[in-house]
Amino acid sequence: MAKFHSLTVSNIRKETDDCVSISFNIPDNLKEEFRFIQGQYVTLKMNIEGEELRRSYSLCSSPIAENDFRIASKKVSNGKVSNFLFERLKVGDSLEVMTPMGNFYSKLDPSHSKNYLLFAGGSGITPVFSIIKTVLNVEKDSTIKLFFGNKDESSVIFKEALNDLEKKHSGRFGVYHIFEKPQKPYSPDLTGLLTREKTEELLSKHVEMDKPQECFICGPLPMMNNIKDTLEKFQVPKESIHIEYFTTVLEDIARAEKVEIQNNIPETISNVTVILDGSETTFKIKSTGKSILDTCIDNDLDVPFACKGAVCCTCKAKIISGKVTMDMNYALTSHEVTMGYILTCQSHPQSENVTVSYDEI
Ligand SMILES: Cc1cc2nc3c(=O)[nH]c(=O)nc-3n(C[C@H](O)[C@H](O)[C@H](O)COP(=O)(O)OP(=O)(O)OC[C@H]3O[C@@H](n4cnc5c(N)ncnc54)[C@H](O)[C@@H]3O)c2cc1C
Structure with missing residues (x-):
């Protein structure tokens, strides 16, 4: 399962007038967990003025050509995290960083000529x-x-x-x-x-x-x-x-590749069992109500998530049994959907009993 670890900032470089790149020191015991593929991202969990915020940042370094674990963040106007990273973060600070994720890559092979x-x-x-x-x-x-x-x-x-x-x-x-x-x-x-x-x-x-x-x-x-x-x-x-x-792609909902249209689905109440870190918890969730992710968060389960808008795959889990629909999906590949993976921020149960696992990613 994707996990947060505390990492120390080892270098900050100003790339342009409104962008910094930030390198982290990865201790030997976490090297395996923080192995990444070109094009993947990490999620940062920060507390800024009493508010817990999660934001994702893509790795700009190469896992093969370089020995660096570096992200880059460009300031957005009034952006809470991007402005914090640009103005207040210092070398030596520690940040909560989730292990790398994402599907923005294709498999490389030295024999390719693409x-x-x-x-x-x-x-x-x-x-x-x-x-x-x-x-x-x-x-x-x-x-x-x-x-x-x-x-x-x-x-x-x-x-x-x-x-x-x-x-x-x-x-x-x-x-x-x-x-x-x-x-x-x-x-x-x-x-x-x-x-x-x-x-x-x-x-x-x-x-x-x-x-x-x-x-x-x-x-x-x-x-x-x-x-x-x-x-x-x-x-x-x-x-x-x-x-x-x-x-998040709210303004683009019309183009959304909905996995299954939810219209006309009668409201049912399902028993949803969530497997997280080897433990099982069961909730009653309405087919037309809150997402599986939001229900977990409301019940203080420490589930992984970031954007909550179907564009990152931090909240990915696998359906073990039962039927689930997603409102939107911009992050999982069609192969992953076929394999039973879901974005829990977009997922609603559609059968009487559903089991999903955050451990099988
Ligand atoms: C998978 C993934 C990878 C990402 N990788 C990177 C990366 O490598 N570098 C990077 O700089 N950002 C990246 N982002 C975006 C990043 O996660 C934050 O959304 C961004 O830094 C803004 O956060 P904030 O807290 O500063 O702004 P917020 O406080 O969340 O938002 C402030 C205002 O800015 C608007 N806004 C939010 N994000 C953007 C944006 N990207 N462009 C324009 N307006 C925006 C909001 O609608 C809001 O009005 C990535 C996002 C995802 C989902």
Whole structure:
């Protein structure tokens, strides 16, 4: 089961005027638990002015090319945790960090010779940067193209490191910076927002779209939707398009891939048994009421969770028996859903008896 551990901050680096990257010291006895895959994230649990807050941050370091366990956080306006991390966190402080999770990756193999097409916007570069460094290190015959959208030149996170990688791996790795409002005269082709039209233009000009592509997208929601739609227009298969959401997708509910429509389901009351750390607890939960996760939290079970909005998979559990529906799912793969995994923040029982386990992840 995913667990929080107290880790010491070993380094803080200012990456841009509003972004810091933070490295943690992982003691030898936790090295195995904190092993991660490129593109994964951790959840921080913090107490800020008496309020317990949980936020997820993707790892920007590579598990293979580097010996570093580093996240990056960009300040959001009035954001509680991101402003704390930027302004108040110090080297030597301890933070509660959950073991790594997430599905924003594809399996790497030294024998692959793939074409990776990466799209990042703003802080969305964080998991993408980990993917770039790892692919370059592991798959010597694969190529990567990164389309990176930012407001202007000064807001580019990891700019120098990306430049260095591009020089070092010239021919295998290329970066296209797209600026909304460039500070200096800049190519009109690369100026503006990543709309559907702009994405189509860039892909037609810079990518051989008739070759198979493994695509990763992380950034603001409209940008991600535009890119996904354009890739689909170019016939890129769904399973080759990987998306990481940083914010809950409330404004996008209409596009939600509902696992099962809940309309017209009669209200029933189920016995839901929750297995956590080897112990079983049973609750009565309404099929149309609170989620399984919220019921656990209300009853003081120390279950793992973070966003509560179906975009991270921190609250993942496995159905052992019975039937459950999810309202939304932006985080589990279809394979995981087939295997019986659920996001408990979105889950409601639909059979008389249900057993779910947080221990089988
Ligand atoms: C799987 C996952 C991975 C993530 N990885 C990263 C990462 O690598 N780097 C990173 O900087 N963030 C990342 N995030 C986002 C991060 O978890 C927080 O949501 C973000 O730092 C804002 O938290 P806050 O407490 O500062 O803001 P809050 O106090 O929660 O929110 C303040 C205001 O900002 C808005 N807001 C919240 N998040 C964002 C956002 N991302 N962009 C714009 N407006 C927002 C809210 O709607 C609210 O109005 C990730 C999120 C997820 C789910």
